[in-house]
Amino acid sequence: MNTNAFALRHIGPRENDQKLMLQTVNADSIEQLISETVPAPIRLKKELQLDEAMTEYEYSNHINTLSKLNKTYKTYIGLGYHPTILPAVIQRNVLENPGWYTAYTPYQAEIAQGRLEALLNFQTMITDLTGMELANASLLDESTAAAEAMSLLFSVRARDQKKAGICKFFVSDAILPQTLSLLQTRATPIGIELVIGTEATFDFSSDFFGAILQYPGKDGQITDIKTFIEKANANNIKVAVAADILSLVKLEAPGKFGADVVVGTTQRFGIPMGYGGPHAAYFATKEAYKRDIPGRIIGVTKDANGNRALRMALQTREQHIKRDKATSNICTAQVLLAVMAGMYAVYHGPKGLTFIANKVHNAASTLADALTKMGIEQVNTAFFDTIQLKANASVVKTIAEQREVNFYYPNDTTVTVSLNETTSVKDLNEIISIFAEAETKPAVTIDGFTDANNIQNSIQRQTSFLTLDVFNTHHSETELMRYVKGLERKDLALNHSMIALGSCTMKLNAASEMLPLSNPNWGSIHPFVPIDQAEGYQQMLKALEDQLTEITGFAGTSLQPNSGAQGEYAGLMVIRAYHESREDHHRNICLIPSSAHGTNPASAVMAGMKVVVTKADENGNIDIDDLREKAELHKDNLAALMVTYPSTHGVYESGIKNITQIIHDNGGQVYMDGANMNAQVGLTNPGNIGADVCHLNLHKTFAIPHGGGGPGVGPICVAKQLVPFLPSNPVIKTGGDQAITAISAAPFGSALVCLISYGYIKMLATEGLKKSTEIAILNANYIKHRLQGAYETLYSGEQGRAAHEMIIDCRPFKENGIEVVDIAKRLMDYGFHAPTVSFPVAGTMMIEPTESESKAEMDRFCDAMISIRKEIDAASKDDDNNPLKNAPHTLAMLTSDEWLLPYSREKAAYPLDYVIDNKFWPSVRRVDDAYGDRNLFCTCAPIEAYVEAN
Template sequence: MNTKAFALRHIGPREDDQNLMLKTIGVDSLDQLINETVPDDIRLKNGLKLDEPMTEHEYLLHAHELSKLNKVYTTYIGLGYHPTVLPAVIQRNVFENPGWYTAYTPYQAEIAQGRLEALLNFQTMVIDLTGMEIANASLLDESTAAAEAMGLLFSVRERSQKKAGINKFFVSENILPQTRSLLETRANPIGIELVVGNEDTFNFSNEFFGALLQYPGKHGQITDIKSFISKANAADIKVAVAADILSLVKLEAPGKFGADVVVGTTQRFGIPMGYGGPHAAFFATKEAYKRELPGRIIGVTIDANGNRALRMALQTREQHIKRDKATSNICTAQVLLAVMASMYAVYHGPKGLSFIANKVHNKAAALADALSKLGFEQANTSYFDTLQIKTKAKKIKKIANAKKINLYYPDKDTVTISINETTSITDINNLISVFAEAAKKETITVTHVNEVNDIIPETLKRNSEFLTHSVFNSHHSETELMRYIKSLERKDLALNHSMIPLGSCTMKLNAAAEMLPLSWFKWGNIHPFAPLKQAKGYLKMLKELEDQLTEITGFAATSLQPNSGAQGEFAGLMVIKAYHESRGDHHRNICLIPSSAHGTNPASAVMAGMKVVVTKSTAEGNIDVNDLREKAELHKDNLSCLMVTYPSTHGVYESDIKEITQIVHDNGGQVYMDGANMNAQVGLTNPGNIGADVCHLNLHKTFAIPHGGGGPGVGPICVAKQLVPFLPGNPIVKTGGEQAISAISAAPFGSALVCLISYGYIKMLGAEGLTQATKVAILNSNYIKARLEGSFETLYSGERGRAAHEMIVDCRAFKANGIEVTDITKRLMDYGFHAPTVSFPVAGTLMIEPTESESKAEIDRFCDAMISIRKEIEQASKDELTNVLKNAPHTLDMVTSDEWNFPYSREQAAFPLEYVKDNKFWPSVRRVDDAYGDRNLICSCAPIEAYAEV
């Protein structure tokens, strides 16, 4: 046994276990199983061409050497990214804690109450600081959030008779450049005309439905948003404000002035820059727009006992229900980063945040005063943290670079300096010395920073209170915060407790060796717009990861910019759109989508300005080739693309896939492959081999980035040769193709920091390990299928009766016993397991994916639980509502209560199998009442007693 081989540690079943599993399945070898599962005509004839695998020790040394290529300068670039101080108690107990980073999106609320509380804190923090009525639980980045704000205002404009059909959207010229680029990407496909201009001279014409302001502006100037919003309201123009969250401690909340939407990033609340991310954006708006609000909302409800409980509210807005009618295709938030930002607010509280914001502002004022004495013009009449100095930028840049200082140079006569939380008096003096040297004057030394009269207009100063809830005023010592974090962690079931068998979501091991470098100083502290020579370690790692993914997918090039799977879908479709337009085919706008597709597919297609045509599935769950051919030929003059998932969403390798892709090509379209199921392809086949032209990859699924409780996610796109010129660009750092589409995400390489994880995953597994991982994922799935045979029917399987890396079990027949699929999912909690994917892609079913990381022993425990539940279903009566499934999950309070009025024992309720006693996980609430929560929408930390059901 090679104890140094990473594959040995990543892949769960030992060799002896694999042999036993193969025997249960009824095959002689793993290769026989793969040959019976994966069609021969799509199999790779040659293996992957990747470097020899590294051991964990070798990889960590390699990552350390790579990090040395990054040069960490003292950075004052700003533009939405700032150096921060991540409190060590949050770094150790959240960021580096698998109890937080390996959890899944909280669809099963009863075993996610801790994470839900942290996100409710996040929403409360955002609502308080923005002055709005409702906020979501995070978005991907500030620029994405701004684009979503534009989309929301475009959607609600029809409520105004004056604005129906109006499509002009005003964007302040003070907006961040990356946001402007992303707005351009999003606006055109849905028919919005962007008008960029000066907000001071805007005429508030009836031709506009909405406007977007930056607060403070990109160069630091604080404009009079109060006056602008007042005039806009009078003209029935809705206003969105992109706000710096730390500045809102000193600036009055935009909501107090009548803003309709407020967005931004919480990166300043302790989150490392990480060369662009991941960072949690925020989105707050009026309650009247709650149905159009993008992303996820955490709401307060009650459980079966009437006790307070939390869950995701208004889920009917989301893609898995509304598909192309969804209000947003953002399927991945930034939950882990939102949790960290909320803990930063809990740790510091309102007084601590005020202290930090005042220090930043006062140091900026002290620097401005010193530069003024040296004779430099500071152009901002009002500012929070950013100075705009009029001087010869070239001369300043040369001196600053020599002192390892990064400033921003918007033009040849301007230098901007953004002060941040980490800026010390020594740093201020170093900055002064740069300008003194340029002016050839003796420098001025600042010995201390005084409280200043705010360089903020009286009309814009904050007067409203914020963070008044007790949670923000109770945990200011490290001991208290550590215990608070632990108390929440104990309420959440994550991968560090048991298998999470979610189909399509691939909850595999997130190895410690992959995660460790994320905390290292030289990876965390690089600004995304720093000069490229300072980011050589990042650029080398990112280029190699691109090459690795290009090889694995069989394509020609890769873009890492999209920072979620849904963003990858949108990016891929926009690249296809640009390709067609480059050939003069502007009219090609029909997107074929199978009925079994992910809900994000049609939502993304609509966002890209395409018309969705749904194709049928056969009784076996495959694409109906005849129906597809008929619709492709019908729409051949306007066909843009097909969106297809492979293996199919039904967990089957469709043998007709090459015929399907050829039909699309023959009728002038391109093929987009959804990479959600790439874990069943790596090393065995690839998208290029089956005839696709572009795919996105979920690095948070196949390539081991943790789900983080619902994010971070990364969704790069890999493309065939003809699409390479159109890969997305960035307005500040050159990326993408020669005919690059505008930005998909704010940062040039999206969430660059967590790309280290996938880079390490591939480096340590190598070609053989990656291929073996795919094979074992298929083994584990088919082993579950074999073990559950006789208890549960598998809905779909391949031509030889095999499943892919996931399988669907049919639970619809149990309705005869009064048991719904939801009852099974809640009962699994009593056995210590998170539920598989529920009612997708077929209502009343469970989609199970064990991944390659789970051992035979753990899979057996899960199968034992499912078989035990099947016996409980047999004992259930349709007319009896007090059975063990209907009352699941069972909490510690229930089981230890003096009263027990159920026809089954406490032991059966809490310890249904012997293994549960060894490692019991207690759900902290009983089954939540979703309907109550939607009728009585509470999305902040108000006590439920303050609300009454009407």
């Protein structure tokens, strides 16, 4: 046994287990199984060309050496990114804790109450600081949140007869440059006209449906948003405000002035800059817009016993339900980062945040006074943390970089300096000495921060915030550590048992891949530093791009999209740009199979395309005759086909090359959804099947953890003809020579977590990646065979094989009064998270074990499913008092003096012997989703408030 091989640690089944599993699936070898599963015409003709595999020890040394190429200068660039202090108790107990980072999206609320509470804290923090009525559980970054705000206001406008047909949207010229670029990207396809100008000269005419302001502005100036919003409201113009979350401790909440939406980033709340991400954006709005708000909302409801419980609310408004009628394709959040930011607020509380905000403001004021005394002009009349100085930018830049200091230089005569919570008196004296040398003036020396107020009286904070107990209790490390642990115990994550979610690929997130995230040489780099200061990042990111390009069989890659949905959108926008470059502006028809994920049609509409749905045949495959008919019908206007491969039904469709050829013959491009890439790596690839662009879920196939619902990364890989159109960034150039505007705020998206995928590929390399795919297929087929007789597999390949996942049909159990959701809840009593429920077919479960799960764990899961089938057989439509309908069973139920159920406590809690050794207790009984949607509470008010309201 080669203990140096990372593949040995990543892949679950041992060699002896693999032999037994092959016997179970009636295959003599892995190669036979693969040949019966993956159609021969699409198999790769040669091995991937990747570097030799590193051991974990070698990779650790390599990544640490690479990190030292990054220059960790003192950075005062600002523009939405700031150095922070991550409390060690949060770093150790959340960021570095697999109990938090390996959990899945909280669709199964009963085993996610801890994460849901942490997100409710986050939402409460946001509504308090913004003064809004409702906040979601985070978005991807500030710029995409601003674009979502514009889309929401545009959607609201459509319901206002007075604004019918109005398409102009005002953008303050103080907006962050990356946000402006993203607004431009998102506006054009859906017919919004951006008008950029100064707030002071805006005429508030009826030609505008909305506006967005930056608070404070990109240069640090705080404008009178109160007056602007009042005038806008008087003229029926909706206003969004992009606000610095820490500044809102000292600035009055925009909601108090009548803002309709407030967005921003919570990066300042202890999250490392990480060369651009991941960071949790926030989105807050009025309750009147609750059906339009993008992303997830955590709400309060009750469980089967009437006790308070949490769950994701109002899911019927999301893209997976609304599809092409959705106003957003967002299906994720930045949960792990939102949890960390929320815990930062819990740990510091309102007094601690006030201390930090005052320190930052006093530092900026102290610096401004000192430089003014030296004769250097400071332009801002009101500011929070950023001052704008008149100076020779090139001279200052030369001296500053010699001193290992970064400022921002918007033009030749201006330097802006953004201070932060790490700034010390020593730092201020260093900054002063830089300007003194640049201006050849004697330096002023300061001995401490002076109390100051450079914020106009009319917008100073008067409203209290974070008054609830949770923000005023856990201020010692002991208390916070125990609070975090208490929440963690309520959540089932991969550190407890297999999470066999189809299409979600919940594989091992190896410790050796995760450790570099805590290294400050990676965490402390601002995304807009000069390229030569980020040499470690540049080498790593370029290598990852090359790795992904090779794996997909394409010609180029962009890492900028910071979620799968963003990757979909980016891919379609690149296709759009390609057609327009050929004067094919009319090509706007997007063919989408009926089985596609809801983000597909939502993304197509956002990209300005019209969705035409193609049929599936009786085997669940794309109906090629119907596809050909529709492609030929729309050949003059065909833009693209969106296809998932293997199919959403877990099958390698043998006709895929025929399908892609039909699209090309009719002038379209093929977008391949990368959700099922874990069934391709090393065996086939999108380029080989004839696709033109695909997005990759790095949080699936390439081992970035799901983090309880985020972070995700969704880069796109493209064929040669699409490379010129890969997305750029307005501050740091990226992309092709005909690049589309930005897809996300940072030049390289969520660069910090790209380290994980880089390490995953480095340590597995060609042989390990291929082996992982093969074992993923073996594991799925093993479960398929073990469940035969108990559950029918809905779809199989031409030789009866599953791909890396399979769908079991639970619809026949309705005869016994059992729904698929009952099986999902009962699995909790057996210690398992349910597989994907009712997607892509209602009443089914889609199971994907991944390559990381051992035979023993899969056997436990199969034993549980077979035991549940026996419980289903014993159930009756006429009597719902059974273990499935009552599931999950809580510890409180089992220890109650009263037990009136017709089966034993042991049957309820310990249905199989293995459960005794590793029991997970759901903390609430089955939640009432409908009650929660009818009675929407999305902040952590005292329980009495919910009782009184109802």
